[in-house]
Amino acid sequence: MKNKILRLDETLLIGKGGVREVYQHPDDPLKCIKITFNQKKIRSVKREINSLRLYHLRKKTFERMTRFHGYCLTTKGKGMVFDLIRDFDGKKSVMLSDHVACKVEPCLQPAEIVYLLNDLFEHLLQHNIIISDPAPHNILVHYTSKNKKKLVLIDGIGNPQFIKLADFSIHYAHKIIKDKWRYYIEENPSLKHIFAITGYKR
Numbered sequence: 001m002k003n004k005i006l007r008l009d010e011t012l013l014i015g016k017g018g019v020r021e022v023y024q025h026p027d028d029p030l031k032c033i034k035i036t037f038n039q040k041k042i043r044s045v046k047r048e049i050n051s052l053r054l055y056h057l058r059k060k061t062f063e064r065m066t067r068f069h070g071y072c073l074t075t076k077g078k079g080m081v082f083d084l085i086r087d088f089d090g091k092k093s094v095m096l097s098d099h100v101a102c103k104v105e106p107c108l109q110p111a112e113i114v115y116l117l118n119d120l121f122e123h124l125l126q127h128n129i130i131i132s133d134p135a136p137h138n139i140l141v142h143y144t145s146k147n148k149k150k151l152v153l154i155d156g157i158g159n160p161q162f163i164k165l166a167d168f169s170i171h172y173a174h175k176i177i178k179d180k181w182r183y184y185i186e187e188n189p190s191l192k193h194i195f196a197i198t199g200y201k202r
Helices: 039-057 096-100 110-127 170-186 189-198
Strands: 013-016 020-024 031-036 068-074 077-083 139-143 149-153
Touching: 031 039, 031 068, 039 068, 096 110, 096 139, 096 189, 110 149, 110 170, 110 189, 170 189
Parallel strands: none
Antiparallel strands: 013 020, 020 031, 031 077, 068 077, 139 149
């Protein structure tokens, strides 16, 4: 942890969830700083950090998740430094939930959303990336070019089991991935109309 105290203010605020606030890193446009304000959820935050560190040690691909770059000191308290996902044109990538709700222009069409979700799901299984909360607000739509895009997880990563069998077993890892996907994606109320239109099947 570096001794420099990074100044954070509301002009750098990117978003706020139920657990953490996310700020643009004042010295690096490709990184963000997450500040935990809900101490009741600190266990889930530590779980995510431990999982990302484990995946780094195991040399897993970070193509669909953000890297953890360590801790820092800020005027808002202790922060955690992560990648900040930007599109090919430099703009910050937008949450999948905003596309689902058509809050962006242009928003993804239902068939595109289903295709990208299936693609992400297969990637998680292929690389045994365990998820705890893959809800649409924890996923970004990352445009790598004008016509190419992929989904990237920015939160909700990690093994929620008390006994971490899935960290060492493909069978248990896949079971968690499928269970969490069913609960947070397939049974998500905001996606029901999209699945009904497209006839989505995993």
